[in-house]
Amino acid sequence: MQERHVDVAIIGAGSAGLGAYHAACAHTNSIVLIEGGPYGTTCARVGCMPSKLLIAAADAAHHARDAGAFGIHLDGHIRIEGREVMARVQRERDHFVAGVIDSVEEIDAAQHLCGHAIFEDHNTLLIDDHTRVHANRIVIATGSSPDFPDVLKAAGERLVTNNDLFYWDDLPESVAVFGPGVVGLELGQALSRLGVRVRMFGIGGAVGPISDPNIRDYADQQFNKEFYLDPEAQTRNVGLVDDRVNITFVERNSGHEITESFDYLLAATGRPPNLEGLEIDRADLRMDEGVPVFDRYTLQCQRRDGTPASIFIAGDANAELPLLHEASDEGRIAGDNAGRYPNIRAGRRRSMLTVVFTDPQIAAVGQTWADIEKRPCDSYAIGEVNFEYQGRARVMRQNHGLLRVYGEQGSGRFLGAEMFGPQAEHLGHLLAWCHQQHMTVAQMLEMPFYHPCVEEGLRTALRDLNACLKQGPAMAQHCMETGPGS
Numbered sequence: 001m002q003e004r005h006v007d008v009a010i011i012g013a014g015s016a017g018l019g020a021y022h023a024a025c026a027h028t029n030s031i032v033l034i035e036g037g038p039y040g041t042t043c044a045r046v047g048c049m050p051s052k053l054l055i056a057a058a059d060a061a062h063h064a065r066d067a068g069a070f071g072i073h074l075d076g077h078i079r080i081e082g083r084e085v086m087a088r089v090q091r092e093r094d095h096f097v098a099g100v101i102d103s104v105e106e107i108d109a110a111q112h113l114c115g116h117a118i119f120e121d122h123n124t125l126l127i128d129d130h131t132r133v134h135a136n137r138i139v140i141a142t143g144s145s146p147d148f149p150d151v152l153k154a155a156g157e158r159l160v161t162n163n164d165l166f167y168w169d170d171l172p173e174s175v176a177v178f179g180p181g182v183v184g185l186e187l188g189q190a191l192s193r194l195g196v197r198v199r200m201f202g203i204g205g206a207v208g209p210i211s212d213p214n215i216r217d218y219a220d221q222q223f224n225k226e227f228y229l230d231p232e233a234q235t236r237n238v239g240l241v242d243d244r245v246n247i248t249f250v251e252r253n254s255g256h257e258i259t260e261s262f263d264y265l266l267a268a269t270g271r272p273p274n275l276e277g278l279e280i281d282r283a284d285l286r287m288d289e290g291v292p293v294f295d296r297y298t299l300q301c302q303r304r305d306g307t308p309a310s311i312f313i314a315g316d317a318n319a320e321l322p323l324l325h326e327a328s329d330e331g332r333i334a335g336d337n338a339g340r341y342p343n344i345r346a347g348r349r350r351s352m353l354t355v356v357f358t359d360p361q362i363a364a365v366g367q368t369w370a371d372i373e374k375r376p377c378d379s380y381a382i383g384e385v386n387f388e389y390q391g392r393a394r395v396m397r398q399n400h401g402l403l404r405v406y407g408e409q410g411s412g413r414f415l416g417a418e419m420f421g422p423q424a425e426h427l428g429h430l431l432a433w434c435h436q437q438h439m440t441v442a443q444m445l446e447m448p449f450y451h452p453c454v455e456e457g458l459r460t461a462l463r464d465l466n467a468c469l470k471q472g473p474a475m476a477q478h479c480m481e482t483g484p485g486s
């Protein structure tokens, strides 16, 4: 067993761990970055990038199918070559992974270590059975992994997660998706648009991260126009018959119990943080629901007795906002503080922004409906736009969806928004930038809005909100002042 003594040990060379490494380097070169799996990050290997590549192919198929509505006929039928689709996904994915691996290879070999880390005590890690690392400070950046209930294990080798799907050589005929969360919706809709028969089963009624019930119901109906989705499914049985997954469920509309057979069961039922395999109970950390208690501005954990720990936690591992840009920010803050410890600093946290790359897209900014509804009901107002009537969205045949914006009574401050609609990735950014600037709804309305753009729909929602906040005139029903359909 090798013994190593370092200032800073970082567990996990994902997006958070790499950010932590670079930030800690500004303070010390006595660092070790420990990775137990393949290099390349979840984002590039099995997460953000391959999922968006699959969605890009699905979008191409969708636009080809929809072209007839514009008078553009592709004559005959469109042909989707599953092998070519998956080959492009993998080729481009490998390009992104290679970029990450190149950046890891630039790190001094003495500063990285391969193996699975477990805690021996607050300041000591065991790496497999080959190295003991004594570290003055430790950053936990171990990410998260797919998890699923035992009942789905009946699908045997036909049970897949996002860790497997991007390695398929070809597209299957059919997939049952369990979990209409972010992963399930993105991958399920993409597969459906690529000609795969998809059925999607949820529990508890959730549709992605949408908390606003009006938007959730709209999204539920819209997705059901494309593929079967039951957010409150009654699944009676999952079994493997002749190497196929048989699922017995109560059909949502008819109420009849039916059994359908699928090539695969995709489990997208959540991603808990990778903490179990860390022997974290030996680290003397105060825990809350299985996750160390930490300060979101410094990423510092607490010891069991409530005193500050010399351990920091960043990225999906802390289960706060499992998103790429949050993992990078948190990694930098945690690494900087591990490097400068005990003289730690609060890092800059940005306004919350989440985007789901379905079509229509989903976005949430700042405070969501779930946050707003906890306030006294006379302290906030809600503005809304329905994109079915929005000019530019209609021009593009993307006129589906709902945007709801939330504002504070009295101050007129913009609090947050939820959206299911066209170009939510872009409107979400505009809204997040305004939120971070603590702008009022009136100030947001002073900004330019071009015609004819989807942003005009945002303006309609903001005007509606401003009127409800009693800071602006009541909404006119058919106002042509700013052009048709605006």
Ligand SMILES: Cc1cc2nc3c(=O)[nH]c(=O)nc-3n(C[C@H](O)[C@H](O)[C@H](O)COP(=O)(O)OP(=O)(O)OC[C@H]3O[C@@H](n4cnc5c(N)ncnc54)[C@H](O)[C@@H]3O)c2cc1C
Pocket: 011, 012, 013, 014, 015, 016, 017, 034, 035, 036, 037, 038, 041, 042, 043, 046, 047, 048, 049, 051, 115, 116, 117, 118, 141, 142, 143, 144, 162, 183, 274, 277, 278, 314, 315, 316, 317, 321, 322, 323, 324, 325, 327
């Ligand atoms: C299908 C999918 C699509 C996604 N799409 C998006 C998107 O579009 N936009 C977005 O913002 N986010 C997206 N995400 C989320 C995003 O990928 C994650 O938030 C981000 O990758 C988390 O980075 P991380 O550094 O915390 O974890 P990771 O990149 O997973 O890094 C953790 C590392 O720690 C290592 N490790 C774990 N335990 C140990 C141990 N005990 N010892 C040593 N090493 C260990 C692991 O091997 C891993 O390499 C997506 C996720 C999925 C699954």
Ligand SMILES: NC(=O)c1ccc[n+]([C@@H]2O[C@H](COP(=O)([O-])OP(=O)(O)OC[C@H]3O[C@@H](n4cnc5c(N)ncnc54)[C@H](O)[C@@H]3O)[C@@H](O)[C@H]2O)c1
Pocket: 149, 178, 179, 180, 181, 182, 183, 184, 186, 201, 202, 203, 204, 206, 207, 208, 209, 268, 269, 270, 271, 321, 322, 323, 354, 355, 356, 357
């Ligand atoms: N576009 C993006 O930014 C993006 C894309 C993918 C993933 N991510 C991140 O990854 C995280 C994890 O995503 P996820 O989709 O795995 O988790 P999730 O928590 O978003 O969704 C899990 C879903 O599974 C459902 N579920 C749980 N148990 C079930 C069961 N037994 N049967 C049927 N449904 C069940 C839940 O109700 C929920 O709807 C997300 O929170 C997100 O932050 C982000």
